[in-house]
Amino acid sequence: MRHLNDTFLKAARGEKTDHTPVWFMRQAGRSQPEYRKLKEQYSLFDITHQPEICAYVTRLPVEQYNVDAAILYKDIMTPLPAIGVDVEIKSGIGPVIDNPLRSVQDVEKLGEIDPESDVPYVLETIRLLTEEQLNVPLIGFAGAPFTLASYMIEGGPSKNYNKTKAFMYAEPKAWFTLMDKLAEMTITYVHAQVKAGAKAIQLFDSWVGALNVADYRVFIKPVMERIFTELRAENVPLIMFGVGASHLAKDWHDLPLDVVGLDWRMQISEARELGLTKTLQGNLDPSILLAPWDVIEERTKAILDQGMASPGHIFNLGHGVFPEVNPDTLKRLTAFVHEYTAK
Numbered sequence: 001m002r003h004l005n006d007t008f009l010k011a012a013r014g015e016k017t018d019h020t021p022v023w024f025m026r027q028a029g030r031s032q033p034e035y036r037k038l039k040e041q042y043s044l045f046d047i048t049h050q051p052e053i054c055a056y057v058t059r060l061p062v063e064q065y066n067v068d069a070a071i072l073y074k075d076i077m078t079p080l081p082a083i084g085v086d087v088e089i090k091s092g093i094g095p096v097i098d099n100p101l102r103s104v105q106d107v108e109k110l111g112e113i114d115p116e117s118d119v120p121y122v123l124e125t126i127r128l129l130t131e132e133q134l135n136v137p138l139i140g141f142a143g144a145p146f147t148l149a150s151y152m153i154e155g156g157p158s159k160n161y162n163k164t165k166a167f168m169y170a171e172p173k174a175w176f177t178l179m180d181k182l183a184e185m186t187i188t189y190v191h192a193q194v195k196a197g198a199k200a201i202q203l204f205d206s207w208v209g210a211l212n213v214a215d216y217r218v219f220i221k222p223v224m225e226r227i228f229t230e231l232r233a234e235n236v237p238l239i240m241f242g243v244g245a246s247h248l249a250k251d252w253h254d255l256p257l258d259v260v261g262l263d264w265r266m267q268i269s270e271a272r273e274l275g276l277t278k279t280l281q282g283n284l285d286p287s288i289l290l291a292p293w294d295v296i297e298e299r300t301k302a303i304l305d306q307g308m309a310s311p312g313h314i315f316n317l318g319h320g321v322f323p324e325v326n327p328d329t330l331k332r333l334t335a336f337v338h339e340y341t342a343k
């Protein structure tokens with residue numbers, strides 16, 4: 001077994017580290033030529049169903065960029081077919097669902113997940129990665145109920161989540177049944193990922209920022225409370241993330257989790273002023289990676305300075321890497337974060 005670089009785990013627990021750890025959301029993906037080559041032949045689901053290839057794709061950014069954590073290559077949609085949702089990832093569009101939820105009956109028909117039989121390839125990939133192939137912690141993940149429900153109800157990507165919100169307001173009973181079922185799925189699925197060897201868990205509630213605080217508290221916070229309370233027993237760092245959700249950051253901080261992920265809209269220092277004492281993850285605007293290096297460096301320094309003011313910062317982007325980003329930029333940025341924050 002190789003020596004594990006545990007800087008990411010230490011920072012996630014709020015401990016002092018030798019340097020600020022860094023990883024990038026969507027680090028395994030289209031900005032890498034090796035990945036693009038594979039994608040000429042395979043779809044996302046083709047890759048995730050082949051553990052050797054999936055493990056290779058997951059390792060690529062660790063080997064090429066020297067980041068301090070790996071994130072399992074799969075999608076938040078991966079577990080949905082197990083509960084009866086027909087999902088396809090359409091290139092250039094995203095997840096598309098042919099049988100969107102329309103009624104209480106549709107919600108009641110949803111089944112349960114048995115990870116060992118429904119997604120054995122996910123667990124096999126984790127086992128491959130943790131046994132010998134990786135010297136950094138592997139982050140497992142799941143989509144959070146609001147974001148999953150938004151795809152299940154809209155049938156695909158959406159701008160305003162109108163159908164989702166209409167369903168939530170019009171059919172609160174069915175909504176809470178749906179939240180319970182998705183919570184059950186998430187808890188079971190995440191437990192299995194940790195048992196297989198995932199060292200941290202991130203929940204992606206990418207689109208929940210569409211709700212205001214009052215609705216978040218009524219329609220979502222209780223289910224998140226339940227999920228995180230159950231997952232706490234695993235004793236691995238739990239990370240929350242969403243886009244355009246600064247107004248919910250304080251409520252996330254109240255949940256039994258370890259790390260609050262921020263997009264680029266709120267500064268690390270502002271979050272600290274708000275009273276967020278937990279570890280913060282983020283938050284370079286991913287667009288800045290397309291700017292000249294001196295701009296990237298200046299903006300990164302500002303984030304790192306704020307992050308170093310108190311223990312508990314994991315450097316990341318405010319959202320995923322764009323495909324147009326040059327891989328050399330990610331490599332240079334990782335090295336810069338490590339050097340600039342080295343004690």
Ligand SMILES: Cc1c2[nH]c(c1CCC(=O)O)Cc1[nH]c(c(CCC(=O)O)c1C)Cc1[nH]c(c(CCC(=O)O)c1C)Cc1[nH]c(c(C)c1CCC(=O)O)C2
Nearest residue numbers: 025026027028029044071072073074075076094204206320
């Ligand atoms: C909302 C969401 C999805 N998927 C995910 C989220 C939450 C994070 C976020 O907010 O971006 C999470 C996700 N999806 C994928 C990963 C892999 C790990 C990583 O971050 O490197 C992760 C963590 C692979 C993927 N997920 C998807 C791809 C593209 C696959 C393809 O082109 O076939 C990959 C590599 C497809 C996908 N899947 C989803 C969308 C919106 C898209 C289209 C986006 C795009 O094309 O850039 C749903």
